[in-house]
Amino acid sequence: MSNPFLSLESLTKKFDEHLAVDALSLDVEQGDLLALLGPSGSGKTTTLRLLAGFEFPDSGRVVVEGDDLSRRPPAERKVGMVFQHYALFPHMTVAENVGFGLADLNKTDRDTRVRAVLEQVHMGELAGRPVTALSGGQQQRVAVARALAPQPRVLLLDEPLSNLDPTLRESTRTELRDSLKEIGITSVFVTHEQEEAFALGDQVAVLRNGRLEQVGPAPELYEKPASLFVATFVGRGSVIKGTLLEGDVARINDDVSWKVRTSGALTVGENVNLMVRPESIRFTDGAGLGGTVRHVRYSGARAFFSVETGAGPIEVEASVHAAGAGDTVRLEVDAVHAFPQSDE
Amino acid sequence: MLSTRFRNRMNKRERGILLVVALSWLVVYPIVMVGAESFREPAGWTLGHLSRFAADSTEWTALWNSLWISAASVVLSAMIGVPLAFIFELLDFPGRKTLGALVALPAVLPPLVGVIAFLFLYGESGFIPRVMVSTFGLSEAPWKLRGAGAILLVHAYSMSVYFYLFTRAGLAKVDGSMVEAAHALGCKGVCTLRRVILPLLRPQLTSAALLVFMTSLGSFSAPYLFGGGFRVMTTQIFASKLNGNLSAAMVETSALAIVALFGLFVFRRARGERSVVAVGKGTSRAPIVINQPLIKWGAAAAGWALAIFLLLPHLTLITVSFVPRGTWTTELFPPVYSLTNYLSLAREAERFRPLFNSLWMATVSTVLVLSIAVWAGRAIVQKKVVLRSTIESLLSVPWAVPGTVLAIAVATLFSVNAPLMGRWVLVGTVVILPLAYVIRNIPVAAGSVVAGFRQLDHSLDEAAGSLGATRWRTLKSITLPLLRPALLAGGALAFATAVGDFVTSIVLYTFETRPVSIEILSVLRQNDVGIAAAYGVILMCVSAAAMAIGTKR
Ligand SMILES: Nc1ncnc2c1ncn2[C@@H]1O[C@H](COP(=O)(O)OP(=O)(O)OP(=O)(O)O)[C@@H](O)[C@H]1O
Ligand SMILES: [Mg+2]
Numbered sequence: 068m069s070n071p072f073l074s075l076e077s078l079t080k081k082f083d084e085h086l087a088v089d090a091l092s093l094d095v096e097q098g099d100l101l102a103l104l105g106p107s108g109s110g111k112t113t114t115l116r117l118l119a120g121f122e123f124p125d126s127g128r129v130v131v132e133g134d135d136l137s138r139r140p141p142a143e144r145k146v147g148m149v150f151q152h153y154a155l156f157p158h159m160t161v162a163e164n165v166g167f168g169l170a171d172l173n174k175t176d177r178d179t180r181v182r183a184v185l186e187q188v189h190m191g192e193l194a195g196r197p198v199t200a201l202s203g204g205q206q207q208r209v210a211v212a213r214a215l216a217p218q219p220r221v222l223l224l225d226e227p228l229s230n231l232d233p234t235l236r237e238s239t240r241t242e243l244r245d246s247l248k249e250i251g252i253t254s255v256f257v258t259h260e261q262e263e264a265f266a267l268g269d270q271v272a273v274l275r276n277g278r279l280e281q282v283g284p285a286p287e288l289y290e291k292p293a294s295l296f297v298a299t300f301v302g303r304g305s306v307i308k309g310t311l312l313e314g315d316v317a318r319i320n321d322d323v324s325w326k327v328r329t330s331g332a333l334t335v336g337e338n339v340n341l342m343v344r345p346e347s348i349r350f351t352d353g354a355g356l357g358g359t360v361r362h363v364r365y366s367g368a369r370a371f372f373s374v375e376t377g378a379g380p381i382e383v384e385a386s387v388h389a390a391g392a393g394d395t396v397r398l399e400v401d402a403v404h405a406f407p408q409s410d411e
Numbered sequence: 412m413l414s415t416r417f418r419n420r421m422n423k424r425e426r427g428i429l430l431v432v433a434l435s436w437l438v439v440y441p442i443v444m445v446g447a448e449s450f451r452e453p454a455g456w457t458l459g460h461l462s463r464f465a466a467d468s469t470e471w472t473a474l475w476n477s478l479w480i481s482a483a484s485v486v487l488s489a490m491i492g493v494p495l496a497f498i499f500e501l502l503d504f505p506g507r508k509t510l511g512a513l514v515a516l517p518a519v520l521p522p523l524v525g526v527i528a529f530l531f532l533y534g535e536s537g538f539i540p541r542v543m544v545s546t547f548g549l550s551e552a553p554w555k556l557r558g559a560g561a562i563l564l565v566h567a568y569s570m571s572v573y574f575y576l577f578t579r580a581g582l583a584k585v586d587g588s589m590v591e592a593a594h595a596l597g598c599k600g601v602c603t604l605r606r607v608i609l610p611l612l613r614p615q616l617t618s619a620a621l622l623v624f625m626t627s628l629g630s631f632s633a634p635y636l637f638g639g640g641f642r643v644m645t646t647q648i649f650a651s652k653l654n655g656n657l658s659a660a661m662v663e664t665s666a667l668a669i670v671a672l673f674g675l676f677v678f679r680r681a682r683g684e685r686s687v688v689a690v691g692k693g694t695s696r697a698p699i700v701i702n703q704p705l706i707k708w709g710a711a712a713a714g715w716a717l718a719i720f721l722l723l724p725h726l727t728l729i730t731v732s733f734v735p736r737g738t739w740t741t742e743l744f745p746p747v748y749s750l751t752n753y754l755s756l757a758r759e760a761e762r763f764r765p766l767f768n769s770l771w772m773a774t775v776s777t778v779l780v781l782s783i784a785v786w787a788g789r790a791i792v793q794k795k796v797v798l799r800s801t802i803e804s805l806l807s808v809p810w811a812v813p814g815t816v817l818a819i820a821v822a823t824l825f826s827v828n829a830p831l832m833g834r835w836v837l838v839g840t841v842v843i844l845p846l847a848y849v850i851r852n853i854p855v856a857a858g859s860v861v862a863g864f865r866q867l868d869h870s871l872d873e874a875a876g877s878l879g880a881t882r883w884r885t886l887k888s889i890t891l892p893l894l895r896p897a898l899l900a901g902g903a904l905a906f907a908t909a910v911g912d913f914v915t916s917i918v919l920y921t922f923e924t925r926p927v928s929i930e931i932l933s934v935l936r937q938n939d940v941g942i943a944a945a946y947g948v949i950l951m952c953v954s955a956a957a958m959a960i961g962t963k964r
Contacts, residue, residue, distance in 0.1 A: 142881065154874040
C-alpha cells in the first residue's frame with residue numbers, strides 16, 4: 068500500500084500526570100473523512116488540537132505527505148480548523164472572515180478566492196454581512212469556508228454539528244459531506260454521536276481513555292466490533308453472561324446454547340460477555356431462552372421489548388404486535404458476539 | 412537538539428516570569444525600599460526613626476485624624492449617596508433621568524480642581540459668604556473654610572457618588588419578584604428593606620465603603636489646602652519631606668501604607684466569604700410612579716436643589732475663569748467678564764507649558780499603562796494558575812497604596828544610581844512623573860483590560876493562528892479591536908487621573924515638567940484666581956471628554 072496522506076504515529080499527550088492521548092496511531096488516505104468517535108473525556112479534542120498544533124505531543128509524530136509537522140506552530144502547518152463554537156471574528160464581515168487566511172494574496176486574487184469558497188458553501192449572497200447577523204447554520208458554513216480558503220492540506224472539524232438545532236443537523240450533515248467530498252480534502256472530525264460518525268466518516272476511529280479501540284468503516288465497526296466497548300458504543304445491544312464451549316458455542320444456561328462470533332483470544336471454558344443487538348434477536352414458538360416482557364417502547368411500526376430472562380434483561384426489536392407487557396416469551400438469536408469478561 | 416516546542420514553552424514561562432519581575436519592580440520594590448529606609452541611617456540599621464515616630468504625639472494625632480476623617484467620610488457619603496440611589500431607582504418624578512445623570516458630575520472634577528472650586532464658592536471671599544454678608548449685613552464671612560469640617564465637606568461632595576453608583580447597580584439587580592415574595596410572606600416596608608434588600612446590597616455597599624475609605628485615606632488636596640493646622644498623614648508626610656526630614660517621612664509613609672493595607676483587609680472581611688447571587692431571571696421592577704402632586708413636586712424640587720448643589724462648583728469655576736485679574740474686589744458678583752485668562756493661557760509660553768506637560772505626560776503614561784495591561788491580560792488568560800494569581804495580586808497593589816506613599820516610594824527608589832539593583836536616578840528628569848502615573852494607574856487600566864481579556868474567546872486566537880497569522884498580526888487585527896471598549900474605558904480613567912494628578916506630582920515635579928495642578932497652586936499663591944479657574948475649567952473639560960469617550964459603546 069502507498070504511504071498514507073496523514074499519519075498519527077504513536078501520539079502521546081499528558082496533562083500533568085493524566086494521559087489524555089495514549090500512543091495513538093491512525094492513518095488517513097487522501098480525500099478520506101476520518102471520524103473520531105468516543106465518550107466525553109476520551110481525548111478527541113486533544114487529538115485534534117495536536118493535529119492543529121495548538122498542543123504539542125509529549126512523544127509521537129504527526130506526518131502529512133511524509134512531512135513531520137509535530138514541532139511546527141499552527142501557522143506553518145497548512146491545516147485548517149473548524150472550531151466547535153466556530154470562533155468567527157465577531158468584528159468582521161463574512162468576507163473578511165473568509166479572507167483572513169489569505170493575507171499573502173493581493174486584493175483581486177483574495178476577493179476572487181473568497182467569492183469562490185463562499186459559493187462552494189452556498190453563502191455567496193451574504194459576503195457583506197457581519198457574522199453576528201447570521202443563523203447558526205450560516206455561521207457553521209462560514210467557519211468551514213474560512214478554514215478552506217487558504218487551501219489547507221488537511222481540514223479538522225471539532226463537533227461541527229453540535230451547535231445546530233436537531234432539525235438542521237441532518238441536512239447540514241449531508242451538505243457538509245457533499246462539499247468536503249467535492250473538494251476532495253482530507254478531513255478529520257470529532258463527534259461523540261455514533262450516528263453522525265457513521266453518516267459522515269469514511270473511516271471511524273473509536274477512542275476510549277485516549278487509546279484507540281478500533282478503526283474501520285462503519286459497517287465493520289457495527290458488525291465486527293473488536294471489543295465490548297465498541298460493540299455497545301456504536302449501537303444498541305444487550306449484554307448477558309455465558310460460558311464458551313467448543314466450536315464457538317456459548318452456553319447461557321442448562322437448556323440454551325447459542326452460536327457466537329468471537330473476537331480476541333478466548334479459551335474454551337472461559338466465562339464471556341455476550342452482546343446481542345435488538346434486531347438480531349427474535350421471539351420464537353420453539354426452543355429458546357425464556358423470559359417475561361417487562362416493558363414495550365413503541366417506535367413507529369416497530370417496537371423495542373425489554374425482556375427479563377434468567378441471564379439478564381435483553382432488548383428485542385420486533386413488530387408492534389409481536390408481544391405485550393407481561394407476556395411470557397421465548398427468544399432465538401441470529402447473531403451473538405462473545406467478548407472476554409476481562410475487557411469491560 | 413533543542414526542539415521548537417521546548418523553546419516555545421521556555422519562552423512562555425520566561426515571558427511570565429519577566430512580567431512578574433517587571434511588575435514587582437514597579438509596584439512592590441519602591442514600597443519595600445521605603446520600608447527599608449525607615450530602619451536605615453548612614454551607619455547602618457537603626458530603630459531610632461521608629462522610636463522617634465512613636466514618641467511624637469503629633470504623629471499619632473495625624474494618624475488618628477486620617478483614620479477618623481476616612482471613617483467619617485464613609486458615613487457621610489453613605490448618608491447622601493444611598494438614599495439618593497433609592498430615590499432615583501424607586502421613585503418616578505419629573506426630571507428623574509436628567510438628574511440621575513447629573514449626580515455623576517463631581518467625578519469630572521480632578522481632586523485639586525474640586526478643592527479650588529469649593530474655595531471660590533464657600534471660601535472666605537467666595538460667592539456664598541459674599542451673598543450671606545450682603546443679605547444679612549454681616550461684617551465678615553460667616554465661616555472659614557478650614558479644618559476637618561471643610562475636608563469632610565469636600566469628601567462628602569466628591570465621594571457620595573461612589574455610594575450612589577454602587578447602590579444603583581445593586582438595586583438594579585434586586586428582582587421585583589423577590590420583593591413580592593417577601594410581601595407574600597408578610598414582610599413589608601422596613602422589614603423588606605432590612606431583611607431582603609440590604610443583605611442583597613451588602614457586597615455593593617462594602618465595595619463603595621472600601622473605595623471611599625481608601626480614597627479619603629489617600630486624599631491630599633483637601634487637607635493640603637483646607638487643613639491649616641489640622642494635619643492628616645498625607646500632609647504630615649509631605650511636610651516632613653519638604654523640611655528635609657527624610658527619615659521621618661519614610662516612617663510616616665510606612666505607617667500610612669500599613670494603615671491602608673489594614674483597611675483593605677478589614678473591608679474585604681466585611682464583604683463576606685459568601686457572595687450573594689440572585690437566582691433566577693430578574694423581572695424588572697418599574698419605579699413607583701407617584702401621583703400625589705405634593706410628594707411628586709416635593710421630590711422633584713429636592714432633586715433639583717441637589718442638582719444645583721452638585722453643579723455649583725462647576726458653575727463657579729467657569730464664572731471665575733472669565734474674571735480678569737484685579738477686577739473683582741468688593742462687589743457681590745464679578746463686574747467684568749472676558750476671555751483674557753484663556754487668551755493668556757494660549758499665548759504666553761510659560762502659561763501654556765503646564766497644559767502641554769500635563770497632556771503629553773498623561774498621553775504617554777496612558778499608552779504605557781495600557782501596554783502593560785494588555786501584556787498582563789494576555790498572560791493571565793494563558794498562564795498557569797500559580798503565575799496568574801501572582802500577576803493579578805501585583806496588578807492591584809497600587810490600588811491599596813495612597814498616592815503620597817507611592818510618590819515618596821518612587822522618589823526614594825529612583826534617587827540612587829545602582830543599575831544592578833534596578834535603581835536609576837530619575838528624580839528630576841522628565842521620566843519620573845509619567846512613570847509615577849503609570850504605576851498609579853496600573854489597577855484601573857488592568858482592571859478593565861483584564862476583564863476584557865476574560866470575555867475574549869481564546870479560540871479566536873487559535874483560529875487566527877491556524878489561518879497563518881503571526882502573533883503580532885493576531886494581536887493587531889483580532890485581539891486589540893475586540894478589546895477596544897475595555898481599552899477605551901481603562902485608558903480614559905487612566906488618562907483622566909493622570910491629567911488631573913496633584914498628589915504624586917507635588918512630590919515629584921520639576922519646574923520644566925510641572926503639570927497643570929502644580930501651576931494652579933502657584934498662580935493661586937500669586938492671587939491669580941482667574942487663571943487658576945481657567946486651568947481648572949480646561950482640566951474639567953479634558954476629564955469629561957475622556958470619560959465620555961471611555962463610556963461610549
Ligand atoms: N488543557 C488541559 N489541561 C488539563 N487537562 C486537559 C486539558 N485538555 C484536556 N484535558 C483532559 O484530557 C482528557 C481528554 O480531553 P478531551 O477534551 O480531549 O476529551 P474529548 O474527547 O474531546 O471530550 P468531550 O467529548 O467532552 O469534548 C480529559 O480528561 C480532560 O480533562
Ligand atoms: Mg471535546
